[in-house]
Amino acid sequence: MPTWIAVFYAIFLITSSIWVALLLWIQQPISLWGSVILIAAWLIFAALCFYFRHVNVPNLKWLHAAYMMALSCIIGGFFLMTPQNDRVWEPNVERLAHYRFVDGQVEIYNVRNFIWQDQDTYTTQWETRRYALENIQSVDLIVSHFIAGPVAHAFISFGFADGQHLAFSLEVRQEKEEGFSVLGGFFRQYELALVVGDENDVIYARSNIRDEEVYIYPISIQTTDMQMLFLEYLNQANRLNHQPRWYNTLVSNCTTILFDLMEYAMGNIPRDYRVLLPGLLPDYLYDHTQLDSRFTLDEWKQRAHVNPKTAHLTQGPDQAEPPFSQLIRIH
DSSP: OOHHHHHHHHHHHHHHHHHHHHHHHHHOSSOHHHHHHHHHHHHHHHHHHHHTTTOOOGGGHHHHHHHHHHHHHHHHHHHHOOOOSOSOBOGGGSSOOEEEEETTEEEEEEEEOOEEEETTEEEOOEEEEEEOGGGEEEEEEEEEESSSSSOOEEEEEEEETTSOEEEEEEEEEOBTTOOOOTGGGGTTOOEEEEEEEEHHHHTHIIIIISOOEEEEEEEOOOHHHHHHHHHHHHHHHHHHHHSOOBOBTTTBSHHHHHHHHHHHHHOOOOOOGGGGOGGGHHHHHHHTTOSOTTSOHHHHHHHHBOHHHHTTOTTOGGGOSSOHHHHTTOO
16 A cells, blocks of 8 residues: 555544544434443444554455445434424523514514523513514624633624614524533534524523623614515524524534525625634624724724623613613613
């Protein structure tokens, strides 16, 4: 075997064996210890192929062929996994929003408006609401840092002429007591959910209940584009009701799908690496003149910071004066 082929084969064995081991660990097709045994067996199998990669013994050729066949079956099984809507979900993603037109307005079902006391104590409220497209006046990007740095969660909120705001947040749809793993998002552990919710729930839960650092940035787009984007989010909600979709940490997450929806509604939008790092989206907006250049980026971040404005709301957002959605937009 030529040296370059041997090196390539060695790299292939290492990367594929790690991928399979992680897949088995995340999915755990049998019990925990059974999966550990499967992982150990697979790594031993890969190690034997690695050790005998230079040996030109006819009786050992079956070993490499068996590895390739087994790997092909595992990859095939991975891509045959189908997302579901009928699992036992965490209460905050138990229902999926959907909509229809009624009397010239958009009627949205399963709008989330939970009342939060702490992360484990809340009152569930699922509402039906109507909105007129012509009353949409603003669109804001909300960036919520659950850890320091460029990793964050980003979502959109629409403002209406009567002062109402409605948030659309693409999130991991977790099963009950499942927890979240960034690694699991690469291995089809989670379905995708589009949470349509009141800001008193969706933003307050992050800024005051989970103690995430939340920022809100106005986006400068045409009114017709706002309306198209609003409808495209709702269409995405309807699609997820009928065709569940996997969440993927890298290529199908809160920001990549956000940009997909914006492109569908508004046409081509330039992308760069910051699309994959939601915490850097303010920099992206500033560089693409979506934020008022009279202020520096640091000044914008200070103006956009929600937490200092809501820190006193220890008894919930309903005690806010002015109302919560207006309070978090005061500069």
